Structure formats: structure tokens, C-alpha cells
Amino acid sequence: xxxxxxxxxxxxxxxxxxxxxxxxxxxxxxxxxxxxxxxxxxxxxxxxxxxxxxxxxxxxxxxxxxxxxxxxxxxxxxxxxxxxxxxxxxxxxxxxxxxxxxxxxxxxxxxxxxxxxxxxxxxxxxxxxxxxxxxxxxxxxxxxxxxxxxxxxxxxxxxxxxxxxxxxxxxxxxxxxxxxxxxxxxxxxxxxxxxxxxxxxxxxxxxxxxxxxxxxxxxxxxxxxxxxxxxxxxxxxxxxxxxxxxxxxxxxxxxxxxxxxxxxxxxxxxxx
Amino acid sequence: xxxxxxxxxxxxxxxxxxxxxxxxxxxxxxxxxxxxxxxxxxxxxxxxxxxxxxxxxxxxxxxxxxxxxxxxxxxxxxxxxxxxxxxxxxxxxxxxxxxxxxxxxxxxxxxxxxxxxxxxxxxxxxxxxxxxxxxxxxxxxxxxxxxxxxxxxxxxxxxxxxxxxxxxxxxxxxxxxxxxxxxxxxxxxxxxxxxxxxxxxxxxxxxxxxxxxxxxxxxxxxxxxxxxxxxxxxxxxxxxxxxxxxxxxxxxxxxxxxxxxxxxxxxxxxxxx
Numbered sequence: 001x002x003x004x005x006x007x008x009x010x011x012x013x014x015x016x017x018x019x020x021x022x023x024x025x026x027x028x029x030x031x032x033x034x035x036x037x038x039x040x041x042x043x044x045x046x047x048x049x050x051x052x053x054x055x056x057x058x059x060x061x062x063x064x065x066x067x068x069x070x071x072x073x074x075x076x077x078x079x080x081x082x083x084x085x086x087x088x089x090x091x092x093x094x095x096x097x098x099x100x101x102x103x104x105x106x107x108x109x110x111x112x113x114x115x116x117x118x119x120x121x122x123x124x125x126x127x128x129x130x131x132x133x134x135x136x137x138x139x140x141x142x143x144x145x146x147x148x149x150x151x152x153x154x155x156x157x158x159x160x161x162x163x164x165x166x167x168x169x170x171x172x173x174x175x176x177x178x179x180x181x182x183x184x185x186x187x188x189x190x191x192x193x194x195x196x197x198x199x200x201x202x203x204x205x206x207x208x209x210x211x212x213x214x215x216x217x218x219x220x221x222x223x224x225x226x227x228x229x230x231x232x233x234x235x236x237x238x239x240x241x242x243x244x245x246x247x248x249x250x251x252x253x254x255x256x257x258x259x260x261x262x263x264x265x266x267x268x269x270x271x272x
Numbered sequence: 273x274x275x276x277x278x279x280x281x282x283x284x285x286x287x288x289x290x291x292x293x294x295x296x297x298x299x300x301x302x303x304x305x306x307x308x309x310x311x312x313x314x315x316x317x318x319x320x321x322x323x324x325x326x327x328x329x330x331x332x333x334x335x336x337x338x339x340x341x342x343x344x345x346x347x348x349x350x351x352x353x354x355x356x357x358x359x360x361x362x363x364x365x366x367x368x369x370x371x372x373x374x375x376x377x378x379x380x381x382x383x384x385x386x387x388x389x390x391x392x393x394x395x396x397x398x399x400x401x402x403x404x405x406x407x408x409x410x411x412x413x414x415x416x417x418x419x420x421x422x423x424x425x426x427x428x429x430x431x432x433x434x435x436x437x438x439x440x441x442x443x444x445x446x447x448x449x450x451x452x453x454x455x456x457x458x459x460x461x462x463x464x465x466x467x468x469x470x471x472x473x474x475x476x477x478x479x480x481x482x483x484x485x486x487x488x489x490x491x492x493x494x495x496x497x498x499x500x501x502x503x504x505x506x507x508x509x510x511x512x513x514x515x516x517x518x519x520x521x522x523x524x525x526x527x528x529x530x531x532x533x534x535x536x537x538x539x540x541x542x543x544x545x
Contacts, residue, residue, distance in 0.1 A: 042360060050416060051417070061415065085317065088310075130523060134507065138511060142331045146321070
């Protein structure tokens with residue numbers, strides 16, 4: 001404990017010794033310097049007159065966007081249905097593919113820790129680190145625009161997420177139950193079905209609903225790059241500067257996000 | 273089932289069945305039938321142009337093959353500039369976002385903040401969480417013009433919602449007795465926060481902040497699609513021109529940086545916790 005004795009005999013407690021304090025300050029100094037440099041860089045790239053004008057522009061957009069054009073709602077039902085389908089079907093496909101990946105990635109169920117596990121982990125990392133919008137861009141270039149590209153984009157993006165959470169759940173299972181089933185002379189698949197699956201089923205259900213909730217959010221914007229759903233209408237309205245339609249679509253998206261979050265919270269509450 | 277199992281059945285007279293996940297039968301059947309009906313309707317409504325998909329398979333194959341020989345050099349300048357912009361936006365937005373989310377997180381914790389402050393801070397958190405990054409980015413680009421400033425503001429805004437909420441939950445779950453002990457020494461409010469509350473939440477705050485840096489980098493990769501700066505614009509151009517080798521190089525770089533960040537965050541979290 002760094003305690004300094006002053007000349008008049010009083011002792012003062014400090015949180016850090018002098019040396020620790022110095023290194024601490026040095027780290028902070030470097031950090032602040034990096035931040036200032038970054039900020040300067042951003043500032044150089046910015047047209048500041050536009051920024052000073054921003055409050056006026058924001059007010060202008062707001063007056064243009066209100067009130068929302070409610071009659072446009074008729075044209076939105078079909079895109080909303082598409083959006084829900086993209087999220088739901090995408091989640092389902094992702095789950096089907098995530099299960100084997102998760103079993104290959106979990107230390108206690110992988111067929112080979114040396115060869116199969118790294119491949120499974122690579123699939124998890126690479127699908128997870130790329131945003132669904134980028135996957136959508138890529139798939140549109142490959143299979144053309146439309147709802148199908150959106151479904152596949154959502155599915156690919158979700159594999160890594162679901163598989164990661166699922167394999168962590170598999171690694172945390174109770175060994176004794178598996179041993180008990182093995183002791184009855186069950187085959188590898190029977191151990192899987194009666195020893196492991198029942199233990200991870202609640203986690204699996206929770207993960208799928210959780211991911212579905214996230215996917216509803218993501219599928220609302222996939223249309224911006226042409227992958228179907230309500231985002232197409234959003235992008236069209238933005239391009240034609242139809243602000244009353246934009247505000248209506250944003251409201252719809254907000255409502256969809258709130259509802260899906262509510263559903264997901266309810267279902268997860270019921271399962272766990 | 274094999275022979276032994278049927279023998280056992282004869283002894284017990286009753287066959288063991290796996291307990292169903294949903295206990296109430298009517299609810300179970302409703303969910304199954306409803307789910308199937310929805311699936312049929314959904315799949316029927318998706319129009320797939322299979323001939324287009326089939327034609328695209330070649331391009332898909334070409335794209336996958338381009339991962340084996342990514343082209344880092346042809347557009348090295350563009351890639352480097354975009355990546356640098358993404359990283360700079362990530363760093364600046366994370367710093368600002370974390371700094372702002374600490375007071376808002378304190379305000380959104382019911383056991384620290386008075387009710388009016390609590391309501392305001394919770395409201396900010398709710399708004400920030402309900403709007404996706406990309407939509408915020410579109411609006412901010414419309415308001416502030418193209419460039420990294422819009423991306424920086426978007427990421428900061430998203431960071432506030434994420435971090436404040438988790439920080440507030442952490443503070444609400446803290447050990448009250450430690451904070452009270454500090455208060456009993458006659459500490460001022462700032463001292464109370466600094467010595468009673470902060471040490472309890474700092475490990476989790478550090479962990480979450482690093483996790484958020486990771487998310488911010490990933491998000492910064494798409495902000496360029498709507499003109500908010502970063503590597504996304506370069507990536508979009510590469511896809512539009514079917515320059516799959518350049519796109520593959522960018523994707524490899526993104527994956528590599530995300531992996532490195534995850535690795536670093538693992539080390540840091542292990543050290544602070």
C-alpha cells in the first residue's frame with residue numbers, strides 16, 4: 001500500500017505508487033493523443049459549413065416529414081409480410097445449419113478437436129463478423145435482387161451467432177447425465193438424443209427467439225441494398241425525397257422492432 | 273426400438289415417452305399447425321427466380337474461388353483509406369460514446385438517480401436502442417452531409433444506448449453495503465461514486481466497452497453503403513464492378529481485424545475480471 005510519510009509525521013494514503021501513477025498517466029496521454037488525432041482526421045474530412053447548417057436542415061426535414069402519409073400504408077402490408085418472412089425463414093435456415101456447426105465446435109462433442117473444430121470455429125467467426133447488409137450485397141451480385149437473397153443473407157449472418165451461443169451451451173452441459181445414458185449402452189446418436197439434446201433444448205429455443213428478434217430488425221433495412229422487404233420502400237421514398245412516406249416507414253419499423261422485442265422477451269420468459 | 277426395450281415394455285405394460293417441451297396439448301398442436309400453415313404461406317409467397325439463381329452459381333463459385341487469391345494490391349490505396357477511416361471512426365466514436373454513456377448509465381440506474389433523471393436517461397437509452405445504426409446513419413447523412421462525421425455520430429449514438437443500458441443494469445445489481453460503507457465515512461457524492469460504486473462496476477464496464485469497440489468496427493464497415501464513411505463504400509464499389517478478388521481481400525481484412533479484436537478483448541476481460 002503506497003503510504004507517504006510527510007515531514008510533520010502525518011501519513012497520507014494514495015491509491016497508486018508514484019511509478020504506477022506515472023505509467024497510468026502515460027497510457028492516458030497516449031490514449032488522448034490518439035483520440036485527438038482521430039478527431040482531427042474526421043474534422044478534416046468534414047465540410048463544416050454543412051454541419052453549421054445542420055439544425056436548419058434537420059428542422060426542414062422534420063416539417064417535410066410530418067404528418068406521415070397514412071394512406072401509403074396500403075402499399076406497405078406486402079413489404080411487411082416479406083420482411084417478416086425474411087427474418088423467420090432466414091432464422092430457420094440458420095438454425096438448421098448452426099446445429100451441426102455447434103456440435104462440431106463444442107469441445108465435448110466435436111468428432112476431432114484437431115481438424116473439425118478449427119473449421120467450425122472459422123465458419124462461426126467469418127459468418128459472424130460480416131454484417132447481413134454485406135452478405136446481402138454479395139448475394140445480390142450473385143443471385144440477383146429479391147426476397148430470396150435477403151433470406152439467405154440473414155441465414156448466413158445468423159449461423160455464426162446461433163452456433164456460437166449453442167456451442168457454449170453444449171460445453172456447459174452436465175456430464176453426469178451424458179454418462180448415465182452412455183452407461184445404459186446407448187449408441188453415439190442415442191447419447192446425443194437423450195443425454196445432450198434435452199439439456200440444451202431450452203438454450204436452443206431461447207437463442208432462436210433472440211436471433212429472430214435481431215433478424216426482424218436487420219431485415220427491415222436489407223431492402224436498402226435491394227434484398228426485399230420494407231427497406232425497398234424506404235430506399236425508394238428516400239431517393240424520391242418523399243419524406244412523409246419515410247416517416248411512416250420509420251414508424252412502422254419502430255413498431256415492428258418493439259413488437260418483436262416484446263414477443264421475444266415473453267417467449268424467453270416462458271422458456272427459462 | 274430393439275428387442276430388449278420391447279421386453280421391458282411387456283414387464284411395465286407402459287411405454288416410456290419423452291416428455292414434450294410444451295405441456296398443454298392444445299397449445300402444442302396450435303403452435304405446430306399454426307407454424308406449418310405460416311411456413312407454407314411464407315414459402316409460397318417468396319418468388320425465386322431459379323434460372324437466375326442457377327446462372328448466379330458460376331459467379332458464386334468465382335467469388336468463393338477469389339478467396340483463395342484475394343487481390344490486395346490493385347486497389348491498395350482505396351482499401352487502405354477506407355480501412356483507416358473505419359478504424360478512426362470506430363476509435364473516436366467508441367471514446368465519445370463511452371464517455372457519454374457513463375453519466376447516462378448512472379442516471380438510468382434506479383438506485384442512484386432520482387426519478388425524473390431516471391426517466392430521461394431511460395428514454396434516451398430506449399430511443400437509441402430502437403433505431404438501427406443504418407437508419408440513424410441515413411438521417412444523419414441527410415442532415416450533416418456525406419463523410420465520416422455522420423458515421424462517427426451514428427456509432428457514438430448507438431454506443432450510448434448499448435453501454436448505458438448494460439451499465440445501469442450492472443449498477444442496479446451492485447452490492448449496496450460497500451457503497452453504504454463509503455457513504456458512512458462522510459464521503460461527498462462524487463467520492464461515493466468514485467470509491468463506492470465505480471470499483472464494483474469497472475471490470476464489467478471495461479469488458480463491455482471493448483466488446484462495443486468490436487461491434488462498432490463491424491458496423492463501421494456498412495455505414496459506407498449510405499455514405500457515412502468507412503470501408504463500406506469501397507466494398508460496395510467492388511461488388512458493383514464484380515471485382516470479387518478485391519471484395520474478398522476487404523472481407524478477409526475485416527474478418528482478420530474482428531478476430532484480432534475478439535482475441536484482445538478476451539485477454540483484457542480475463543485480466544480485469
